[in-house]
Amino acid sequence: MGRVDRLRTVIVQQHVEAMLIGKAENRRHLTGFTGSAGFVLITASEALLLVDFRYVEQAAAQAPGFEVVKADRQFIDALAELVPARALSRIGFEADGLTYKQYDEFSKRLAPATLLPVDGVDRLRWVKDGEEIARISKAVEIADAAFAHIRSFLRPGAVERDIATEMEFFMRRHGAEKEAFETIVASGPRSALPHGRAADRVLANGDFVTLDFGATFQGYVSDCTRTVVLSEASRKHQDIYGIVLAAQQAALQGIKPGMSGKDADALARTIIAQAGHGDAFGHSLGHGVGLAVHEGPSLSPREEAILAPGHVVTVEPGIYLPGWGGVRIEDLVVVTENGCRSLTRAPKELLIL
Numbered sequence: 001m002g003r004v005d006r007l008r009t010v011i012v013q014q015h016v017e018a019m020l021i022g023k024a025e026n027r028r029h030l031t032g033f034t035g036s037a038g039f040v041l042i043t044a045s046e047a048l049l050l051v052d053f054r055y056v057e058q059a060a061a062q063a064p065g066f067e068v069v070k071a072d073r074q075f076i077d078a079l080a081e082l083v084p085a086r087a088l089s090r091i092g093f094e095a096d097g098l099t100y101k102q103y104d105e106f107s108k109r110l111a112p113a114t115l116l117p118v119d120g121v122d123r124l125r126w127v128k129d130g131e132e133i134a135r136i137s138k139a140v141e142i143a144d145a146a147f148a149h150i151r152s153f154l155r156p157g158a159v160e161r162d163i164a165t166e167m168e169f170f171m172r173r174h175g176a177e178k179e180a181f182e183t184i185v186a187s188g189p190r191s192a193l194p195h196g197r198a199a200d201r202v203l204a205n206g207d208f209v210t211l212d213f214g215a216t217f218q219g220y221v222s223d224c225t226r227t228v229v230l231s232e233a234s235r236k237h238q239d240i241y242g243i244v245l246a247a248q249q250a251a252l253q254g255i256k257p258g259m260s261g262k263d264a265d266a267l268a269r270t271i272i273a274q275a276g277h278g279d280a281f282g283h284s285l286g287h288g289v290g291l292a293v294h295e296g297p298s299l300s301p302r303e304e305a306i307l308a309p310g311h312v313v314t315v316e317p318g319i320y321l322p323g324w325g326g327v328r329i330e331d332l333v334v335v336t337e338n339g340c341r342s343l344t345r346a347p348k349e350l351l352i353l
Contacts, residue, residue: 001065003030004047006124011042014118016092018043020079020106021121023097025291028219029125031063039075040066043086050078080109092118126288126296127310132220133334133343136289136312139180139222140332140343142215146170147226147346154353156205156230160185163211164198171215180214180221180293191227192326194283194318205231208325214293221293223314224344225330228351240277240319241350244327247271247317248348251285251299252333255315255340261303268317269301277319280326286314289332311335312343 007030011019021027021040030040035055041048049066051059052073059068071078083091091110095117098106107115128136146167153163164183171179186196188207196210203209212225227244229237247268254267265285272281284300289312297305299313307313316330331344 001047003124004042004065007042007121008044010118010120010124011044011092014092014116014120016090016116016118017088018086018091019118019121020091020093020115021097022102023094023122025125025295026094026097026121028291031059031066033059033063033066034219035059037073039071039079041079041082043088046086048082050075076105076109079106083110083113088113090114090116092116094121095119097121123296125290127308128290128312128334129310132290133310133312135218135220136222136332136334137343139176139215139217139220140224140345142171142174142176142217143180143213143222143224144344144346145174146213146215147211147224150211151228151351151353154203154209154228154230156203156207158203160187160190160198160201160203164213167211167213171213176215176217177219178216180216180223184210184212184225186210186326189323189325192320192322192324194320194326194328203230206234206237208237208327210326210328212328212330219291221289221291222332222343223289223293223330224332224346225316225318225328226346226348226351227327227329228353230353233350233352236324238350240321241327243272243275243277244317244319244329245348245350248315248329248331251315251317252331252340252342255299255307255313255333255335256338257306257308257335259307261297261299261305261307262301264299264307265301265303268315272317272319277321280319280321281317282320283318286316286330288313307335309335309337315340 185198251268286299288295318328320326
């Protein structure tokens, strides 16, 4: 219920009387409820969890401290009874949590109460507690094992799609609920695609192979990228890989609490730019990870948010050269009191397989 208390602080700050929570990650974070549908209504004195008939028993077991309200799958009929009964006139909702259709319908049905968009609810998830870090660490452990397993499959003649499937099966067999996102396997010139989905391409000698993968454990996810080369590494392979690795190591050594996401990004971006490949690093250095694979804070040239102990973020510089190939190296780290600690253990020296 400490998380509910923090949300009540947001309610006061935003000058509303209640918060309506619909996003799956925020709903789970507040309640512990893992079902696929539901709304949370938090007032100054009440914590209500609305679910349909499929989840009433599950919600009662998973969300102690919440009053479970049985509703139909549209939820609006139940809300149209709950809101007037509590004389609520100003109700906040997640600014990115309702579709326009839902907002339009809810506004009409809940009138004269006013629905007001609120930012900052997602931010309550940014600092992870010990239990959350333990779950993320287990998801990392499963993904690390998957990388060790898949290395023997990375050889000329293998097919990208088969490699992705094998990794996903391995993670599920070793404790993952599911993959954290669609596994990326991009080889040869396709490794220059930062998010190249696994295709029917056959791996060949001299290919860079980039693998971006993660596991989900008890709702929390991991995110890792490794790039290897097959059979032989040219001087260009070694040089590009070395630049990316040096950039990542500089970031890992320099990230600390009190630093902005913008300054963290610059730790790696400066090295890549000085090596002449600034234009080939087009994405941010990293992003927060937790119940969602992309959450705050980000490590980007535009992020002014300040890093704090308990933030869990990726550190993933890359260089992508169209028509030739690319490299990305990604670790998941937790910001500590005086720096950051890598949760990822998969080897990241240049592997020639």
